[in-house]
Amino acid sequence: MRTQPSVEVGTEWGIVSARQAGRELAKEVGFNNVDQARIATAISELARNIYLYTENGVIELEVVEKDALKGMKIIARDDGPGIENIRDVMEDGYSSSGGLGAGLPGVKRLLDEFDIESELGNGTVISTIKWLR
Amino acid sequence: MRIPILKLGKYLLISIQVELDDQTAIQFQEDLLNRIHQEGSQGIVIDLTSVDMIDSYIAKVIGDVVKMSNLMGAKVVLTGIQPAVAITLVEMGVSLNEVHTALDLEQGLETLQQELEG
Amino acid sequence: MHSSVIDYIHQRKTHYITKWKEDLTQLVFQQEGLSDDLTEDITNEMIDLVFDGLFSEEHEQEERLRRFADRLSHYGLPLSDYIRGLQSMRQTVKSDLDAQYSEGQVAAFEAWLDELISKLVDAGAKTQERVIDLQNVALKEMSAPLIPVFDRISVMPLIGTIDTKRAQQIMENLLEGIIEFRTQVVLIDITGVPVVDTMVAQHIIKVSKAVGLVGSKCIIVGIRPEIAQTIVNLGIDLSKFSTTSNLKEGVETALAITQREITPLSTS
Ligand SMILES: Nc1ncnc2c1ncn2[C@@H]1O[C@H](COP(=O)(O)OP(=O)(O)OP(=O)(O)O)[C@@H](O)[C@H]1O
Ligand SMILES: [Mg+2]
Numbered sequence: 445m446r447t448q449p450s451v452e453v454g455t456e457w458g459i460v461s462a463r464q465a466g467r468e469l470a471k472e473v474g475f476n477n478v479d480q481a482r483i484a485t486a487i488s489e490l491a492r493n494i495y496l497y498t499e500n501g502v503i504e505l506e507v508v509e510k511d512a513l514k515g516m517k518i519i520a521r522d523d524g525p526g527i528e529n530i531r532d533v534m535e536d537g538y539s540s541s542g543g544l545g546a547g548l549p550g551v552k553r554l555l556d557e558f559d560i561e562s563e564l565g566n567g568t569v570i571s572t573i574k575w576l577r
Numbered sequence: 578m579r580i581p582i583l584k585l586g587k588y589l590l591i592s593i594q595v596e597l598d599d600q601t602a603i604q605f606q607e608d609l610l611n612r613i614h615q616e617g618s619q620g621i622v623i624d625l626t627s628v629d630m631i632d633s634y635i636a637k638v639i640g641d642v643v644k645m646s647n648l649m650g651a652k653v654v655l656t657g658i659q660p661a662v663a664i665t666l667v668e669m670g671v672s673l674n675e676v677h678t679a680l681d682l683e684q685g686l687e688t689l690q691q692e693l694e695g
Numbered sequence: 696m697h698s699s700v701i702d703y704i705h706q707r708k709t710h711y712i713t714k715w716k717e718d719l720t721q722l723v724f725q726q727e728g729l730s731d732d733l734t735e736d737i738t739n740e741m742i743d744l745v746f747d748g749l750f751s752e753e754h755e756q757e758e759r760l761r762r763f764a765d766r767l768s769h770y771g772l773p774l775s776d777y778i779r780g781l782q783s784m785r786q787t788v789k790s791d792l793d794a795q796y797s798e799g800q801v802a803a804f805e806a807w808l809d810e811l812i813s814k815l816v817d818a819g820a821k822t823q824e825r826v827i828d829l830q831n832v833a834l835k836e837m838s839a840p841l842i843p844v845f846d847r848i849s850v851m852p853l854i855g856t857i858d859t860k861r862a863q864q865i866m867e868n869l870l871e872g873i874i875e876f877r878t879q880v881v882l883i884d885i886t887g888v889p890v891v892d893t894m895v896a897q898h899i900i901k902v903s904k905a906v907g908l909v910g911s912k913c914i915i916v917g918i919r920p921e922i923a924q925t926i927v928n929l930g931i932d933l934s935k936f937s938t939t940s941n942l943k944e945g946v947e948t949a950l951a952i953t954q955r956e957i958t959p960l961s962t963s
Contacts, residue, residue, distance in 0.1 A: 460598045463630065478867055481630055481661035485669065488632035492599075536670055546633040550669030577860075656910060660870030663908035664863075667901050673908065680877055680910040 450504040459491040462503040469505050482554040489547040490520035498524025515575040523567035580605045582612050592624040602638040613651050620689040626657030636671045643676050652692050656685035696803045701749050718783040764818035774819040839865045841872030847879040848949045854887035862898035873911045880949040886917030896931040903936050916945035
């Protein structure tokens with residue numbers, strides 16, 4: 445397992461660097477054009493949430509292998525306020541900021557595995573995987 | 578970073594060639610609305626051929642800029658949205674509803690012509 | 696089975712083969728399009744299978760049975776004919792044995808043959824399963840092609856069941872094709888899609904939205920009566936999407952969208 449250096453998301457530029465790093469790695473792993481776009485978009489959503497709703501956080505990228513499968517793991521980790529009602533934020537259209545509210549449910553649809561852990565006052569960890577078809 | 582806005586006859590033409598970060602997107606929104614006001618433009622083509630990713634935020638900025646332009650009496654056609662971008666947008670559940678699209682610049686201008694001149 | 700019985704059958708091998716071939720000719724040889732050499736060859740393989748089977752190891756025999764079943768399936772020969780052939784051979788051998796051996800010995804021979812037949816049936820069924828699996832995979836992987844029919848108008852015929860994986864593949868093909876052929880209107884023909892449930896409808900809706908985003912239009916054609924019924928009964932709203940019942944109307948609509956029509960040549 446290879447861990448890429450994580451990308452700090454403190455500023456708007458962090459969002460761009462995170463998704464660019466994600467696309468690079470996705471290309472390296474061998475994802476096609478469409479999957480690269482899915483991965484870059486998902487990272488952009490996760491990073492923007494960190495930028496919007498927390499002081500700072502990181503996006504961690506990792507190549508993973510399971511049995512004959514190869515994939516890419518994307519973890520968004522922050523020590524922000526946490527998410528109170530996870531079920532609500534996973535609904536399409538739910539937004540506390542006037543956004544489209546497509547972010548988190550969208551990320552779940554773009555990738556293959558999606559896991560969210562959040563504790564009020566203690567931050568949020570969203571862990572996702574996209575498998576190479 | 579600023580996105581150049583070109584004038585082509587009665588139309589405004591924007592080809593987005595840079596990585597769209599949030600700042601650039603908002604700046605573009607402002608610049609475009611000002612130009613529409615200055616020129617009294619009725620038709621706008623925004624070409625997205627070089628854009629390789631549109632997330633929900635950028636989609637919202639683009640959707641908003643279309644609505645705002647419409648309010649100012651200008652029709653907007655988005656052209657050159659890449660297959661990969663279209664697929665991610667649809668999967669995300671982001672629909673750029675009621676927005677005119679065309680395959681490329683040429684067909685975008687044709688669409689405008691039809692829309693504006695019947 | 697007693698070794699003296701085995702020896703006895705083996706001694707009379709030539710006799711049985713001649714008799715058996717006559718039977719087989721009546722039973723099997725009606726298959727059209729196969730050369731006499733080939734049928735002869737397959738018959739010989741079957742005969743070897745039986746007589747060698749008297750001596751060979753069990754796993755070795757299974758492997759040969761499997762290959763034989765594969766071969767029959769490859770040439771489209773019905774296994775049942777050959778099994779009837781085996782039954783006819785049972786009669787011949789049994790009446791011989793009855794005259795010389797005890798009831799128990801004859802029963803042992805019959806049990807042995809029953810076992811062989813049931814193994815052959817098993818091998819045949821496994822072959823059949825494998826063929827069906829392969830066909831399923833092939834059908835799934837068969838990427839739907841985008842076919843340009845007129846300038847700026849293309850058709851994509853969908854055939855077979857549509858699951859999420861295949862829907863994604865179809866979507867990618869379709870969009871790439873639209874760009875390649877500069878397609879302004881694409882007709883998605885779902886005549887060949889057996890069932891349209893909520894899932895399939897959802898996929899179709901997604902596809903037409905994506906088609907719209909890249910700057911093309913999509914018309915769904917081939918909505919059969921029963922599909923129209925299921926769509927409405929399931930409460931699926933396709934009213935925002937252009938649909939027609941057959942390809943011909945679809946083409947006419949597509950031509951109208953691209954501001955053209957088909958008119959007969961004037962005969963002046
Ligand atoms: N890392 C986080 N920490 C705290 N709250 C979060 C975090 N990520 C998301 N949220 C909360 O979850 C809500 C839903 O997020 P989501 O990304 O789905 O939509 P959005 O950001 O509001 O809009 P969009 O992403 O469509 O622009 C947010 O409005 C916010 O309240
Ligand atoms: Mg968000």
